[in-house]
Amino acid sequence: MKLGISLIATAAVVLQTVHGYSSFKSRIPNGDRVPNPCQVGTIWAGVGHESAVGADTRNKFGLDFKAAGLQWTVDLCRKDSDGDGLTNGQELGDPDCVWKVGATPARTTGLSHPGICEFGSTKCSNAWNVCPKAFSCPAMNDPSVTVRNFTINKNTPVPAKETTYVCQAFELNNTATPVHLIGSKPIIDNKNVMHHMIMYACSSKPNQTFFDAPQECFMARSDCNEIVNLWAFGLEGECYNNNTGYRIGGEGYRYAMLELHWNNPAKLSTYTDSSGLALYFTPNLRKYDQGTAMYGEGNLVLPPRQPVVNFNHTCPSVCTEKYHTETRYITGAGIHMHGYGVQGRISLWRNGTLVKDLHPLQAYDYNSPKMNMFDPPIEYRRGDEVKTECYFSTLKSNKTIYFGEGTSDEMCLSFLSYYPNNVSKPNSEKLGSCIAVSG
Template identity: 45%
Template sequence: MTPPGYMCEFILISNTKLRVTKVIIIYKARITADADSKTIIKTLNEHNHGVNQQKVESQQLRVRVRKASNITARPSKIIRTELQVIVEGILRTSLRIPATSIPSKQTSYYCMLFRLPRNDTFHLVGTKPIIDNKDITHHILLFGCNEQEGQIIPSEETYECGMLAHRQCVNIIGTWTVGSDGDCFHNSTGFKIGSSGFQTAALQIHWNNRNRIPNMTDSSGLELFYTPNLRQYEAGMFAVGQEYLNIPPRVPNISFRSSCSSACTEVMFPKGVFITRAVNHMHYKGIQQNIEIYRGNKKIRDITHEEEYTYDKPVFYQFDPPIKIRPGDEIRTTCTYSSLSSNETIFFGEGTSDEMCYGFITYYPAQNIALPYCTTWKTVEKCKRYMPQFGGIIDGCRWKDFLSGGNEYIGFMMIELAMHCDTTCSSNCTEKVRNLREHECLSGDLGDFMIFKLQRKYPSISLIKDCFRENKSDNHCKLASDFHWQELEPERKLELAEGSCTCGGDQTLHRLIKAILLERNIFIA
């Protein structure tokens, strides 16, 4: 385990003042730590950078990482952003957003697309944060973009993006969070960028404007350290964790668990991989988190074991030698929370007042994974939803087809609810709902997930969940208190209900469902 603040030597030297005042070292020079001053001068002059030999030698120029702590004079001058300083073959460049207005709302995600160096193949070996607005910036992620589906044009300004930076940019290759000084990757690995790697990246910044302060700006970003001297292995990163959280108020501790199952690791890591680094991620109600490896239902070891989790003091677990993950191993994640200070139920969400349960794991060799998330929603595995080896089928349910707008069963289901359910979960309604939930896509946790995905589009579908509960026949169906319904804008409620319906006002649930059916055009001719 490496404490917070651990930095690579090449990142340390990037902050160190050099003894040279006018020498510009650009990446084309390919100057190594072993080059003497004459070689350096010759190489620089070949690139039209006139250098006085006596000045260089008198300043005792040595581009050596091991002597970084002894270098004390003024920094070298970099005249253009495209020029990178070489130290032991390490190049650097900065990806930084222009000064951007921060919205006066609590949670905002803004992104920007950047072109990465692409005149050669490189390994990204470290990152360092460039934080402008320290009070608001919550975390930064850098995603490598897959351009097989089409070229991505770098953006000239930021755009509001949410947690998904870009649909073609899902591979995490750089991270920063509050309390971290930067990332240093294992010395035998790097993320491939350039001519045969990621050529474009999406930089995502999360602002936490808790007090909704107006008229603030931010121009944060990441400094990247990369090298043309490719390392032995290509690095990758994947996430584990639970994406369904429902934390009741005022409880001292409550835990949620997730499994990256043996079936998933079989297809994600068919030849096995090696873990070099891991970090836990929850928000401010998180108090403890563990990630464990199981083999044949027997615990092998911990990946992380954080008994006292503190969001602002992240712990980075470094492994040398790396941890072997075999195909068929299970990776279990447990997140524990305390809500004693909260008077409201806390759900999974993007804001820091919401909660998360993730573990980010760096490994090698990188695998060709469509979506590098081995997370779950309750017990529904994202791996089985997106890995092509599973054919888009979970427990007999073709989930994408079921969620598509033209699904006839959804139309049938909504008509059945309109005909048999009023504003209460009567015995007739409850029986009908139980019959509807016998569909392979509506049973168990998978059924709850489907309802969760559908109820923003069809708010009244929450009846399928509420009226399915045992012994609920005399209870109100709670459509009016459904938090997804309440989140809709008033105009949207009017549009759906064809009136001033507030679900319990002057419109019946029957009329509301009919309005939704009409608006969605899902009546079958």
């Protein structure tokens, strides 16, 4: 094994999330009718999550639902998950706990949320901000900003298999006049299959076949490995630090590869999709160019039936001393594993001393990943080290698990958004990735 400065840049790493699938909602009475207390007349699609769209930490009902085997049981029905004095069955229209999957509940109106304490209640309280502020990016509204939509070809067929990655290439700005990419918003055509999207900037023009139509791909390509946009279900958009942007055109990137990850567990052959991203550009260049670095362990071998399997990876000081020509500033950090991941941590070290936990050691849920943003940014000096720690449980597996892109494989990767980024250098010369590989 050796430490490789790899161009894997596998950004499925980024925010690989699974939204509140309809199969889960169909397992509880009125699962598609649970009201949203933050907005009258709308539903809380992620019933078991703290986020209305289902891409965040599980709420108390979600934890109880998971403990019940993701099934509606009499015990779960009689339980008062949110502590407001009403049973889950009373809140979901099954007061007698007799409902079965596929049947019509005893009541389909007058419902309430079983995982959210009623506002103003004296019996219970919520441990999180139930009604967070909506996504806001004032810079996108500047008159000088332009927006362009980049979506894969209309009605592209989705293969009848669980995991598919497709890529399509686009020209962003093939002129000598650069602009800064400052943010993005998702364009979701088929929410039944969309798992995540990543826009990779390309160092050279991709093969024409990628422009003509989406092609199946293994995540990042060697010539398209700079992550500039990330989306996973539950995110409304990206808004970069006001001092930074990705340089597009001029000596910056001119082409990009949009990667979509489709998750089709039912293996239906009738799905199509035309999803993509709306990208926002400003001609008024910001102070710094932004970049994304990927770190992690590529040599994963997880033995079966183990309560805990731990892998640690360090991007060592010798590498940052060699490849960092100046102090970097970290604006965001996140960790990525798949379904066997149970805990994770990213930490920044200087001369053997902990500087900061970029992602504190905490429970990890494949369905509810977390991304930490820093304002002000975190100083990342030459000679500093970044450690990635991943903890897995393979108790439910009877076979060895290896590193791979499929949701049944595993990963142990972290990503850092940073500035300044020297756009004149390729990733291999600026530590764009630092991943342990065999050889």
